[in-house]
Amino acid sequence: xxxxxxxxxxTRGAEIIAGLTHVEGGTLVMLHALQEAFGYVPEPAIPMIAxxxxxxxxxxxxxxxxxxDFRHEPAGKHVLKICRAEACxxxxxxxxxxxxxxxxxxxxxxxxADQRVTLEPIYCLGLCATAPSAMLDGRIVGRLDEKxxxxxxxxxxx
Numbered sequence: 001x002x003x004x005x006x007x008x009x010x011t012r013g014a015e016i017i018a019g020l021t022h023v024e025g026g027t028l029v030m031l032h033a034l035q036e037a038f039g040y041v042p043e044p045a046i047p048m049i050a051x052x053x054x055x056x057x058x059x060x061x062x063x064x065x066x067x068x069d070f071r072h073e074p075a076g077k078h079v080l081k082i083c084r085a086e087a088c089x090x091x092x093x094x095x096x097x098x099x100x101x102x103x104x105x106x107x108x109x110x111x112x113a114d115q116r117v118t119l120e121p122i123y124c125l126g127l128c129a130t131a132p133s134a135m136l137d138g139r140i141v142g143r144l145d146e147k148x149x150x151x152x153x154x155x156x157x158x
Contacts, residue, residue, distance in 0.1 A: 005037065005038050005039035005074065006037050006038055007038070008038050008042045008044075010044060010048075012037065013034060013037075013038075013042065013044070013045050013048060014048060016030070016033050016034055016037060017030050017034075017045070017048055017049055017052045018052070019033075020033060021052050021053075026052075026053060027049060027053050027055065027059075027060060027063050028063065028067075030049050030052070030053075031049070031063065031064060031067075031070055035069075035070060035071065038074070039071070039074045039075050040070075040071035040072060040073050040074050040075065041064060041070050041071065041072070043072070046060050046061055046064065047060075068121070068122075068123065073111075074115075075111065075118040075120075076111040076112060076115045076116050076117045076118040077115060077116050077117070078116060078117050078118070078136065078137055078155075078156040078157075079117075079118045079120060079135075079136070079137060080100065080117060080118070080119050080120070080134060080135075080136050080152060080153065080156050081119075081120045081121070081122040081125075081134060081135040081136075082096065082097045082100060082108065082119070082120075082121060082122065082132075082134045083121075083122055083123070083124060083125050083127070083131070083132060083133045083134060083135075084097070084108075084121040084122065084123055085123050085124040085125075085128075087124075087128035087131045088128075088131040088132035088133055089132075090131070091131035091132045092132055092144075092145075093131065093132035093144075096132055096134075096144050096145075096146070096149045097121075099146060099149055099150070100119060100149055100152075100153055101119065103150065103153045104117055104119055104153060104156075104157075106119055107119075108120065108121050109121065112157075116156070116157055117153075117156045117157060122135060125140055125142075127140065127142040130142030130143045132144045134149070134152060136152050136155060136156055137156075
């Protein structure tokens with residue numbers, strides 16, 4: 001599964017926001033909908049959400065920055081998330097994260113120069129019993145070892 005997003009368009013963003021103004025807790029719902037459509041939450045969308053929700057830009061920005069899953073810029077074609085929670089760290093996750101960084105030539109939180117892979121931290125996939133774990137394009141993988149992380153990186157680079 002690869003990520004396919006629409007290019008940012010202010011009119012389309014306004015449509016998404018307008019369609020969710022009636023939803024309780026709509027700020028989060030709007031942020032999720034924008035990221036689902038565009039692959040990230042474009043900066044111009046923050047004041048649009050603020051106006052629609054009768055909030056300050058700072059309040060919307062605070063919600064946006066509080067949650068780790070929202071992106072400031074488009075992700076790569078593939079997104080590899082490596083669990084950074086304690087159970088995965090205790091099971092060797094730090095070494096596997098470093099291995100993925102070395103193979104991709106980027107640090108966690110970045111995208112490769114060719115825009116093929118975004119490497120992100122995630123804080124618990126709920127697979128503590130099969131730690132360490134990761135997620136590639138929404139597919140969760142547990143019981144990671146060097147061979148499995150290498151395979152995930154290779155798959156993401158295709």
